Amino acid sequence: MPPPNRAANGRLVFSDLQFPGAANPLFASSNADFEVDNALWAQPVFSDQQFHVHPDQLTEVPLPENGGVVDGGRTIIMHLRHDLRWSDGQPIVASDFLYWWHLNQDPNTGATISSGYDQIAGIDTPDRFTVILHMKHPFGPYLFYLPYAAPQHAWGKIQPIDLQNTASVYQAPQVTSGPYKLANVLNGQRYTLVPNTYYASTTFHGPFVSQLIYQSYGTIAALSKAARAQESDVTMGYMEYDLS
Template sequence: MIRRSWSIALVAPFLFTRFDTAARAAGSAHPIHRSHDVPAKIRCKTHVKPFGTVRFSDWQFPDTLNPVQSKLLVTSEIDAGILDGLFIYSDRGALTPVIAAFVPTGANGGVTDGGRTVTIHLRHGARWSDGSEITSRDLQFSLAVGKDPASGPYCKHTCDVIAHIDAPSRYVAVLRLRRPYAPILAYGLPVLWPYRWRNVWNGNPHKAANVLWNDTSFNFEGPDYPTNGPYQVAPGGFKDHSNIVLRPMRYYSTLTCGARLDTLVFTYFESKFDMITAAVKHKTDITQDYTLADAAALTKHTRALHVR
């Protein structure tokens, strides 16, 4: 039985901290490190048996779960459980490795050539939801997708600072920058995609870009889409506009040996008032997407809610 702290996340949208950091920290056998002491390989002889259910809520409902077709904050809240990136910012504002084995710096040899070369080491054994391993070729492919005109191009004024990516080994990607770019790890990386995805694309960046950015039916509202996080939308888990059910992704072993929770349920409420009322009545565990203007309404219930 999991211990629940009936909590409200009181944060302005621009200060939003991704839900997955807190969700997978509970009971994690592999704590998140901030430097090069992160183990490059997770050896999972067996996966943990997930248990418990956590409900999280918002007063918005996503227009799609495709991360590059939506600009809604609520979409990123849900996608945080199903999609991992190379790095993430912790709740203390520290850049933290996820799929990357450690944060490259000048001190550890990850940043060289006056800031024009950045070497990223990937964790061994991180996998996509079809079971294929995440490798440096995926990062090379993702840059080509992000630079393709069908994506916008997505990389315009961001990851187009990367001239090209070398892949000297399966788990090492060397970014060759056109010029030094200090926020390269925070704002200059492409969205990570698999080099192949079933019968949708096979190493063709233009086809992948067109499907991902322009095909509205490619909506990530089920388990048959390219994800790499600890959870994925369950079969039939996106049936109505009130609840979205996430279940463990069977191949996940990036930070832990399997997802820790058996079920994550996103519940939509029509207003902030309804959402706060539900939290007070313990009908939802975590609510979010507030601004400081909502502080007065929230602090009326400090005995029932934990506001942070």
């Protein structure tokens, strides 16, 4: 892993046939959505390619061994970093995680994935940096269903039923939490992301690239041409024989 405080430089271009339709994990449904969302949105914890779980927004992964899981697995305690900030500089606090969970479970929101999160019976936020999940019963895959944070200060006046029709929430979110933030979007063609200078993580030291571009191509032929012309650094989800 590169050292902390390394300056971001260069750019990385991802190409795909799909264009991300929802740059928001509440509504993500395609691989293209998830690729962009992973850059725009931080998570409490994340899983690496070996399925080892590491803290991102939390100070540690909540486990029985460290007191993060108690009451026979019915209570999960999330301890937030104190330096978390949204891309607009506002603090990320415990109530933002509670807000996301309420949105996720509200049928008016139309969240793509609400199952799993529905195993949470309720959430307490005793202070700004502690989120306590009360589970309906011990739930083995709880680490994959820790709630995200949503910017209540930016979205709070929008009715849940209107979130999908609000571009600054759905297609082009203006307030995000991940290592990158949205610079601009050319609908149907390109997302351009730049570093979020407020991002803080327990595990990551980045971002390291000064510009991420997600470029969509309408056909395999166009995608192949871009890849062979080295206009794309990473061609998403396709093998060499797909591009021949």
